[in-house]
Amino acid sequence: MERKIYLKKLDVIEALELFKAKLQETGFFVPETETIPTTESLKRVLAKPVYANRSVPTYNSAAMDGIFVRSLDTTGATKTNPKVLSKDQFKFVNTGGRLEPPFDAVIMIENIHVIDDDHVQIFESVPPFHNIRLIGEDLCEKDMIFTRYHRLKPYDISLLLAAGVFELEVIRKIKAVIIPTGDEIIPPQCDPNDGRIPETNSSLISNYLDELGVVVDVHQPVNDSYESILSAVSKMVLSYDMVLLNAGSSAGSFDYSYHVLNDLGEVVAHGLNIRPGKPTILSLVNSKPVVGLPGYPGSCYVVLDHIVKPIIFEKYKTLPSNEAVVEAVSTRRIFSSISEDEFIRVSLSRVKDRYVFVPLKRGAATMEALAKMDGTAVVPKGVEVLDEGQKISVRTCKSIEEIDKNILFIGSNDPLVSILADMIKERDHTVSMSITNVGSMGGLMAIAKGYAHIGGIHLLDPNSGEYNLPYVKKYLKNFILVKFIRRNQGLIVQKSNPKRIEGIEDLVRKDIRFVNRQKASGTRILLDYHLSRLGIDQSQINGYDDEEFTHINLALKIKRGLADVGLGIAPVAQIMDLEFIPLFWEEYDLLILPEFIEDSRFQLIMNTILSESFRNNALTWQGYNLSNVGEIIRGDSVD
């Protein structure tokens, strides 16, 4: 079988426009309608304008609780010269009560004095129709209430019921089917260790479409063969409005989707000029959209968001309602492809009266970046380098209110920081904390540049042997340092320490594979400090260049037997059920953006770290000491 390499990649806007034009031609966007009871129409879209069948209100009625009166009988009554009305001259009425002759006005209950059952005193003269809601005051019979394509909200429905509209012609729901393809996929509940892939995309796609009001079915997985895919697609286009093939759209030898769609219908685009999202097929079969979605979740999401969603909104004649666009400053230099639009998931927050974003992991395969994103930044093609400090547009996937309450934490990695984030949430659910692990120097520089609210640092000064302050003073004019935890750094080794590793000196042994932390991390600086003290050259260590970005990734590598030893913290060894050889106590502190101490969220953090429950939580782990937690060191430093 011929291997299909992408021939011509379209830009995403171009591909969408072309696809929409083709679908327009086939009549796909012509609204199809159904008639449903008004009571079941929440979130549905009207297919036709709707007119009132009756006026609201339908009769003249009391607008207040009070008494019905004849306005003529009230003439002359004032506060100082009240009038008494007797039995036939008034009638108690509740709000909404129907006006009956001879009465023509209402006096509010608060403004009368009840003398006895047959007599009331009034203190004002009222004109005809005073406090009366007139027929049609809200809505007149035959008024157009809504134009077509109005999406119905809760109060719309009660208005329609009040106006006597009990059935509605609405746009019928789109029915879509997802066909997962591939020999290698298994249900997520199965053990993937035999080399197969848990099929989690159909959950992503079906929940995504469900939120847009699409009825979704998931087909059983189809083998990677031309015949199987052909048979599934041919059947499904007969009973669904939209078919989504998943994972069969890349150029692999078992990917027959392109050939099937090309043979069954018309392929509009094969390959998109975006990153992630390239391996996408847009086609029409039986006049219906059949989309080959990429297998990587990051790519799949971008294509859902930028191709599938606009098509659904076009068919439903509505607009998305849950997004905002802000201009935000990049906290990193970003290299991007000059020939592709790149969609980058980001953490986003307001820092010092501007929005800043931190790019999350960029691989198409990463699901964590999707789960942690606050929004998506687009680096357009033509831009090869977006410098740190430059602004671009970010489309949020949360409300601005939520974004504005997001605390940006940048710096070194420690499991207690995640626990802190959770305990902050426990105390005030409106506040979130986005954690980015870029090492201690990264945290320090983020605060220096105003890119974060908090930096997590543990930086040993090789000259003084002192932690953090020497660095902070060097880079910051004004600073606020909150003492956080002392923690034990040591060697993490296999259970029972089979290689009998005892200290830093052992790292040069030929039978030992080391795993290191990334440059500029506090742990790396600590290692280098001790290597230099001991006169050990880095090149003597087997695996010195093998870097991991977090303690837990480092420990996992050892757990999996891919390395024998690494420098890390005690709790991670405990989490991973590995052996820990304690070596050094170090100080891990929180560097605070000066402007942030006026923020109520800073107090929230202080209250949390000083709480008994935080202490108890920390002390369930090995190797933490909280004796100085919460101490604040302020400085107007030299320089």
Added chain:
Amino acid sequence: MERKIYLKKLDVIEALELFKAKLQETGFFVPETETIPTTESLKRVLAKPVYANRSVPTYNSAAMDGIFVRSLDTTGATKTNPKVLSKDQFKFVNTGGRLEPPFDAVIMIENIHVIDDDHVQIFESVPPFHNIRLIGEDLCEKDMIFTRYHRLKPYDISLLLAAGVFELEVIRKIKAVIIPTGDEIIPPQCDPNDGRIPETNSSLISNYLDELGVVVDVHQPVNDSYESILSAVSKMVLSYDMVLLNAGSSAGSFDYSYHVLNDLGEVVAHGLNIRPGKPTILSLVNSKPVVGLPGYPGSCYVVLDHIVKPIIFEKYKTLPSNEAVVEAVSTRRIFSSISEDEFIRVSLSRVKDRYVFVPLKRGAATMEALAKMDGTAVVPKGVEVLDEGQKISVRTCKSIEEIDKNILFIGSNDPLVSILADMIKERDHTVSMSITNVGSMGGLMAIAKGYAHIGGIHLLDPNSGEYNLPYVKKYLKNFILVKFIRRNQGLIVQKSNPKRIEGIEDLVRKDIRFVNRQKASGTRILLDYHLSRLGIDQSQINGYDDEEFTHINLALKIKRGLADVGLGIAPVAQIMDLEFIPLFWEEYDLLILPEFIEDSRFQLIMNTILSESFRNNALTWQGYNLSNVGEIIRGDSVD
């Protein structure tokens, strides 16, 4: 029975805080949890932090389609000096395929040349783990994936499945019950003409709560008696988390809710210092919130939005996600209560690079204002007059994208304008048109002040007998006037014209009740012009001061027999099945904000009014003439 007058009205923030504090004391906000399958957790809120049960990916795998190779075998290969690998030195692999020794890297399919089944040519030398996704690259076993109180989105669920998390502890759903009270309420499907009130609030409340993720039941309506309400509330608090009494919270004689709640539990607030929304009861019975919601839909909505919703979000530990706040200019002078916060529903749009809003009908009873609102403006207490042109905050209930596409139409009333709005929607569903009827002079002034995109005007100059241009030239330096329709104004009378009315002269007859249009409306100016020509004094006309704001409201008054005759347009007589006596042809034109002609929405309007279908639609009605439609008159007028 004692009549309960509000004793002490709390501000809405104060009442909410007090209510929340009381609920906090009783433990209402302590999260109650349930364990559910991850696959059914969309939009649910995590009760606990969630950790990965397995790494993602769980094994080293191919990041691309291509061939597995040993990096050592590739040494030295370049574009100009390719290398051939034979049978045992490579293996075809699809993205995701598991890496097996001795292979340690992948070369992309696009970068190889297949010679035959047993030989491929490569053009690059690759290092170990090139194009390999490493174990835990996305997520490490034991990593905290989410903190508690995270609301799950589609991609979150697929990440959890990939991380081997198949069950989740989430916050259980709130169960609420609505108890409609009142002897006068009937199901909306019944005919309300016997003086009873269609019960439409339970639909509003239940749909509103449904959108927030609350499980809602509606109790059958309960009679207005102490015993009935007592019995219903006592039962319901046993099986529901929240009870919402509706319509029993005002001061009426049949409103026993306050006494019931006071006797059964603790009333925290009776009466709120807001408009609308005053007749509200906040109470705790059996440690659960029991809220007496006002009966008027406008009031009910404000209390749902400002009291009930925050309590639900507090219980669910989440934030709303569908709103934005903008500063917007008021197009009207607004008089508000100095002692109450007033919530005003508004139309909102971007006009000339600022947001402007038009207040909608302000009665608590109005449902139409709810249905037509783009957002809510709050006039805080302490402000008695908000001047036209002043800015205040408006909280939208639509996305900014939708607001930005909203066309503001202000001016005279004509049914063809609603039809135009619908036909615009038909052509481009992303564009809406908000119509405000304030008469022709209002439309003219709105354009002069930059408060609208389009003004609809029909203004007769008494001196020249000419329409529109004399007025436009008087008030605007530059103008763009689009000729719209000519329409017939005449007398609308009862079917068969029982009072034998023939012309303006008849209006002075003693046996005739007239109904007029409001001051500064084009129709009023037209009437006054002809009265003065005929030498008729306004005071001679019985009903001259009885004003209606739209043609259809005027016609409805005649239809109901509350008046005999009014001046209006032919199509409205036709819609209402009344008799029409044609008198004058007048010119109804569209005055365009000069900046708006550059906007694509202006072209959309032009295309629509010039279309065959608009013409056909208009000509199905009596009394329209479209001979000049679409003609554009521009002017640089004298000052």
